[in-house]
Amino acid sequence: MSGQATFALRGRNPDVLTCIANLSNDEVFTPPEFANRMLDTLAEAWEAGNGGANIWADSRVRFLDPCTKSGVFLREITSRLTKGLAQEIPDLPARVDHILTRQVFGIGITHLTSLLARRSVYCSKHANGKHSIARSFRSDDGNIWFKRMEHTWQDGKCVYCGASQKTLDRGEGLETHAYAFIHTDDIMARVTELFGGDMQFDVIIGNPPYQLDDGGYGTSAAPIYQLFVEKALALDPRYAVFVTPSRWMAGGKGLDKYRERMLSDRRMRRIVDYPKLYEGFPGVKIRGGISYFLWDREHNGPCEIQTIWDGKPTGPAVARYLDAYDVLVRRNEAVPILEKIRAKGEPTLDRRVSSQKPFGLRTFFHGKPDPKNIKNPVKLFGSQKVSYVKRSDIPTNVEWIDKWKVLMTRVQGTSAAIETKFLSKPIIAAPGTACTESYLVAGHFDSEDEAKNYATYLRTRFVRFLVSLRKSTQDAPKHVYAFVPDLPLDQEWTDAKLYKRYGLTQDEIAFIESQVAEHDRELFDEAAPDDDE
Incomplete structure (x- = not known):
């Protein structure tokens, strides 16, 4: 089978990543269509900030998914780069090998998802296997890293993620949910440890675990997605794009400091919000809906807010400063109403x-x-x-x-x-x-x-x-x-x-x-x- 045929097969229906079931509501797989909306937003921002340049035609851009599950982001990025770099690297196998070895990187959140991600990206659970579309890897992992991590216990809780020692301090045959990306005091050193050398990522993108499955359920379960976002921003990428629950905008257990940070960060460039239950991720009950944001290191100003309802924007995106209130008012139409009420200065x-x-x-x-x-x-x-x-x-x-x-x-x-x-x-x-x-x-x-x-x-x-x-x-x-x-x-x-x-x-x-x-x-x-x- 030719190299061309390998990529042509991806157009067949159905796409396997649209068919797999979520492992839990804590670790939700991103539908390919949704992942591509996020990548479109990224591409538009890159073009606007780089003199009209096409991010998919740049062989130097490095991408990291620090919480890869199905591998959908890395797969879709690879597909776009394969088309965009056709002129610069005409030979398809060489082009694909360059993309997979130099441009796309991931950190699996569990052993199972790391295998799934490698299968999605390399077409083989082993990056150096005979069926892999990459040719230069020497290790099984390639650039999608996973190794079992352990929690650091203190007073019955993990000092990094707050996991319960009683629930998750268990044998080697069971998953610890000690995610490598957030279980560190020095994220720069951790990335160097995982991928070696001077590894600066231009784009960090992902869909992190939402809460820790350690025996707390529903509203009592502690959110964890904010820890991934904070570590990603500490790496100082050019852009960060994450999809998370929208609860942080107005509430959420233990999210007050995170909300304050996000609302005051003038580098937040765009938020696309799906407040209707089940709309962002069909079949997945995430109360308060979900949203994704684009963080732009070079941006310093208001953030565009766009609400999606029944698959369509409720109106044009509106640029506004997020810290006008102590919570994010999600609907643009509500802001002038609220301003009229607050103008009277009445107690609440x-x-x-x-x-x-x-x-x-x-x-x-x-x-x-x-x-x-x-x-x-x-x-x-x-x-x-x-x-x-x-x-x-x-x-x-x-x-x-x-x-x-x-x-x-x-x-x-x-x-x-x-x-x-x-x-x-x-x-x-x-x-x-x-x-x-x-x-x-x-x-x-x-x-x-x-x-x-x-x-x-x-x-x-x-x-x-x-x-x-x-x-x-x-x-x-x-x-x-x-x-x-x-x-x-x-x-x-x-x-x-x-x-x-x-x-x-x-x-x-x-x-x-x-x-x-x-x-x-x-x-x-x-x-x-x-x-x-």
Whole structure:
């Protein structure tokens, strides 16, 4: 078979990398189509920053995927370079050998994925095997490196990635998930150790593991993708292109410092955001959606934000400074609305809303099913049921017990691809009540009228729209209320009044109402002390 035929076969359908299943939601394979969108963005930036030059026609550019899984990025880069370098290196085998030995490099995240990546890139699990399309490698690995790494344990956790020693300190037959790229204090020395010599990469691109599979699941699992991004930027490439979950933009466990760094980095040149569940990676549930960014070492200015919804841009990309707020406002259409609201300088609801465990009680805490034999009982709102406890069972904020309160569930959202409510219906809790951490106390008041007006306010589309700008998952802690004005409660607020108060245009109103659905007719749940006796 000729060398030409080897590459022609790649046009056959289906592409195997569109067919393989993800190993887990932590280590998600990038679809080839999505990888090529990222490469198109890279090529456009390279052309703009290099006098119209074609990155795929440059035989000196070095690419690194520091978290390669299927090898899709390296494969597609190799394919593009093979076409782009045809004039400079006319002989196909020599051209391919040059690309694979001098230009594309990867670090496998597991033994299995390193074999898969080599098969994708070299057409052989051994870079120097008889079926490999490379000709100059002497090692089995070629430029796709993998060796088993061990965690560095201290006080039961890995000092580099936070992995649990109890879960991942295990035998040689099992994967450690100690990823080489992030388990080092000196990333420059690590790259030299892996690939030798003075190895400076022009482009670092990848789709890192999202969270550590060490026994923490769902929202309790610690993210890890930010560690790959930070190490990549420390290598000072010309460009970095990464796809990650979008939770970092507004929340995420342990991501505050990372978010602050990314929002303040004027080298962020472009973000392409896919907020709709399942859209970026079909079939993979990543709450809050996914996005990819282009970091440009030579850029110093605003970042272009582009939102993709149902496969199409929601509008033109808009250049704006990311640190205008403490979170990234993802939708460009929302920014002028938010600016009008913040221009009034009003206090915001995050000062009023309680922290987690408003009364110091965990979700699993329950009292007795009825108030019998309890002197001066307190009605307790808990997970999916109401019970009764003694006042002495309430460890904190006991002064709130005899106030009128508005309660909001801490978790709101479904598995649907589109969230439209953003907050649950408020519960008005009369004096003599408390709650577990299943709820937040959104506010406490001296009068029932104030509580009712506040609950009505929280139900408006206006409020829930502002919450949506900070809410990236089902979790709705107090910080999601930080854009919501804390208004006087001497009147009942409606959307019409609020739109008028802030001078919103018809287009702005239409955008809010396209994003946020009305609640049903029942205004709120009222909960008097003796309702269910």
